Amino acid sequence: MIWILDITLLLFLVICAVAAITIKDLLSAVVILSAYSLIMAIVWVEMRAVDVAFTEAAVGAGITTVLFIAALARTEGRSED
Amino acid sequence: MSDIQQSIIIRTIVRIMIPFILLFSLYVIMHGASGPGGGFQGGVIFGAGIILYAMIYGIEEAKKKISDKANRILASGGLVLYAGTGLLAILFGGMFLEYGVIPLMPTTAYTAKILIDVVEIGIGMTVLAVMISLFFDISPPETEEDMHIHEEVE
Incomplete structure (x- = not known):
């Protein structure tokens, strides 16, 4: 276990998770969610x-x-709230 | 979307990449018992290869390669393989998926190895068919303009 790598990955994970639920454009949210999945995969390997x-x-x-x-x-691609 | 589909670079690279993706997925399915991977992951990768083809060459073109009927047969055939292997063990007097009791090969370990691969193939078939049909059903229908683009590039 490399703890500096772990802390960095978890930091990116939290940033991606918060960005995915706060962003208005849904296409951007989907792309950020896929980045979240990729970081999560690296964390699983760790x-x-x-x-x-x-x-x-x-x-993911x-x-x-x-x-x-x-x-x-098939939809508008914008979040209402 | 149509700009991407018209690009000759993307069309060529997708055409070159897809055989390798499908080959890798078969490797993942067959390698599942002895390393990372397995039927589910391999099936998802196989489905992703077909979906990549459908995204670039059009859904109608992809349906010519793997039709809805083929999807249905693959999905239910995989289930039959999985459940059939399990029920075969019950017929020979064991429990569900107890491979050892089936007298297929001289040693029980060898029998189990082969039947685990059969089960993995069954899982892979079902997962790839379900993934492909999910994409076919959820993606928006192609317009006349899209059809025209595909004919133009060909």
Whole structure:
């Protein structure tokens, strides 16, 4: 465990999570969420859970982003609140 | 979207990349028992390869490669493989998914190894079919203009 790397990754994780729920443009929120998933995958590898990291990278950063963007193409793409 | 689909660079790179993505997904599925990976992750990567094709070449074109009917057959076929392997063990007097009791190979460890791979393939088939059909259903329908672009580039 490299604690400086861990602290940096967790800091980025919190920043991404807060940015994803506060931003108004939904497309940006989806992209930030996929960045969150990628950082989360690295954190899983740091915690020696390679299998979970694999799933997080494939599903969280890959398929979920594509499905969210496809769903956004059918809507306005702006948050009301 | 249409600008990206028209780009010759993206079309060529996607065409080159897709065989490698699909090959990697098959590796992940078959390697699942002895290392990181497995049926679910491999199926998701396979689905992502097909979705990449559908995004660039159009959904109608992708449906010619893997139709809704093929999706339905793959999804239910994977379930049959998984449940069938489990129920086969019950038929031979064991518990659900107790591979050792099936007299397929001389040693039980060898039998278990092969049947775990069969189960992984079943999971992979179901996951890839469900992922692809999710994308087909959720993405907006193609307009006349989109169709025209695909014909123009071809």
